[in-house]
Amino acid sequence: xxxxxxxxxxxxxxxxxxxxxxxxxxxxxxxxxxxxxxxxxxxxxxxxxxxxxxxxxxxxxxxxxxxxxxxxxxxxxxxxxxxxxxxxxxxxxxxxxxxxxxxxxxxxxxxxxxxxxxxxxxxxxxxxxxxxxxxxxxxxxxxxxxxxxxxxxxxxxxxxxxxxxxxxxxxxxxxxxxxxxxxxxxxxxxxxxxxxxxxxxxxxxxxxxxxxxxxxxxxxxxxxxxxxxxxxxxxxxxxxxxxxxxxxxxxxxxxxxxxxxxxxxxxxxxxxxxxxxxxxxxxxxxxxxxxxxxxxxxxxxxxxxxxxxxxxxxxxxxxxxxxxxxxxxxxxxxxxxxxxxxxxxxxxxxxxxxxxxxxxxxxxxxxxxxxxxxxxxxxxxxxxxxxxxxxxxxxxxxxxxxxxxxxxxxxxxxxxxxxxxxxxxxxxxxxxxxxxxxxxxxxxxxxxxxxxxxxxxxxxxxxxxxxxxxx
Numbered sequence: 001x002x003x004x005x006x007x008x009x010x011x012x013x014x015x016x017x018x019x020x021x022x023x024x025x026x027x028x029x030x031x032x033x034x035x036x037x038x039x040x041x042x043x044x045x046x047x048x049x050x051x052x053x054x055x056x057x058x059x060x061x062x063x064x065x066x067x068x069x070x071x072x073x074x075x076x077x078x079x080x081x082x083x084x085x086x087x088x089x090x091x092x093x094x095x096x097x098x099x100x101x102x103x104x105x106x107x108x109x110x111x112x113x114x115x116x117x118x119x120x121x122x123x124x125x126x127x128x129x130x131x132x133x134x135x136x137x138x139x140x141x142x143x144x145x146x147x148x149x150x151x152x153x154x155x156x157x158x159x160x161x162x163x164x165x166x167x168x169x170x171x172x173x174x175x176x177x178x179x180x181x182x183x184x185x186x187x188x189x190x191x192x193x194x195x196x197x198x199x200x201x202x203x204x205x206x207x208x209x210x211x212x213x214x215x216x217x218x219x220x221x222x223x224x225x226x227x228x229x230x231x232x233x234x235x236x237x238x239x240x241x242x243x244x245x246x247x248x249x250x251x252x253x254x255x256x257x258x259x260x261x262x263x264x265x266x267x268x269x270x271x272x273x274x275x276x277x278x279x280x281x282x283x284x285x286x287x288x289x290x291x292x293x294x295x296x297x298x299x300x301x302x303x304x305x306x307x308x309x310x311x312x313x314x315x316x317x318x319x320x321x322x323x324x325x326x327x328x329x330x331x332x333x334x335x336x337x338x339x340x341x342x343x344x345x346x347x348x349x350x351x352x353x354x355x356x357x358x359x360x361x362x363x364x365x366x367x368x369x370x371x372x373x374x375x376x377x378x379x380x381x382x383x384x385x386x387x388x389x390x391x392x393x394x395x396x397x398x399x400x401x402x403x404x405x406x407x408x409x410x411x412x413x414x415x416x417x418x419x420x421x422x423x424x425x426x427x428x429x430x431x432x433x434x435x436x437x438x439x440x441x442x443x444x445x446x447x448x449x450x451x452x453x454x455x456x457x458x459x460x461x462x463x464x465x466x467x468x469x470x471x
Contacts, residue, residue: 053158057157075097160196
């Protein structure tokens, strides 16, 4: 059974690669197959609030195979159980539920019972060919009990990107599971009936726990929702500012990037953080925060990818035929492989601006929100300076449809080094997808990026009168 599931997932993966080589996918609205790639958590939709928190809570456990020493991951608990589904919906659910265990235990099937195991929190993304995404928020740990035992995974499936909030929900699930599975049901039922809060708002749940009484659990969504799905702390702990900048430069030109680390949590957090640096652009290629052992052939793909691989598979990765890849060892803080030009991709002046901003006041930051804003800010500002004038170069027809004037847009940059970089950047899928959305919209989106563009333009206006006065 496991071989069939792995084979199906890998065939889906290969099919998607063929689609990427052939160009944008055609209308596949009748197809609802899940794929472990082309997913980008940092660019998940900004939910205004009101959606359901989650689709499923699953417990994935290890079960010994018949006549073998290996184990296979299987779903041992599911809430809610779906009934009276239409045939197409039922088939979609079956495919989803068969793929999930593979990503809850991506490190293979060779396990032994343990008495100690550090808990790990990580996530994965499954993407439909129609572009819709589901995120798996995972907590892997040893269940309560005496003697050696096998780890299990609590996995919450949702279409919402808000990692801090779901981490807190997993804390509550874990606390109840130590008592009894029956205690989880009323908590998750209450959560399922609650509406996902708008940015800055709080939802409060009432939950009863035996021997503790009634508890009130508050779940607050960050006010600034564009960074609610990411935590830059792990990336800063593993790498220097200069290395992070080189990873960013490689991602901007849509190259192949592999992250190596021991822990699932480190891999998951660092790859999400690296992808989030591209805001407001969206990584549109293969994206697997933790590659399952059975899908390690991903690193041989000729198309761009951003993937995480556990350190135990380092030699297998190194022995794979790969070209123009940036291989990042997060444990040692080194690059094991690189193209060699990573320091020269971005305009020198703008590189210096990013490094200077990153180094200012970094030791004074206390909260995760402060760190996120401090790290993300210089990269957002980079895009403001380099492409923030894009809206002025979209000519619109009477019906509102826009047409991007690429040549005039590039010429508008006075710096030769900036212009040279932008001529490459406009050819990427990152920029193409962004500008296609802008062409469809009659007005620039009133989001965080647009706010920063307006602030930058206002600063330039104020700077000009001062320069005239000095002259």
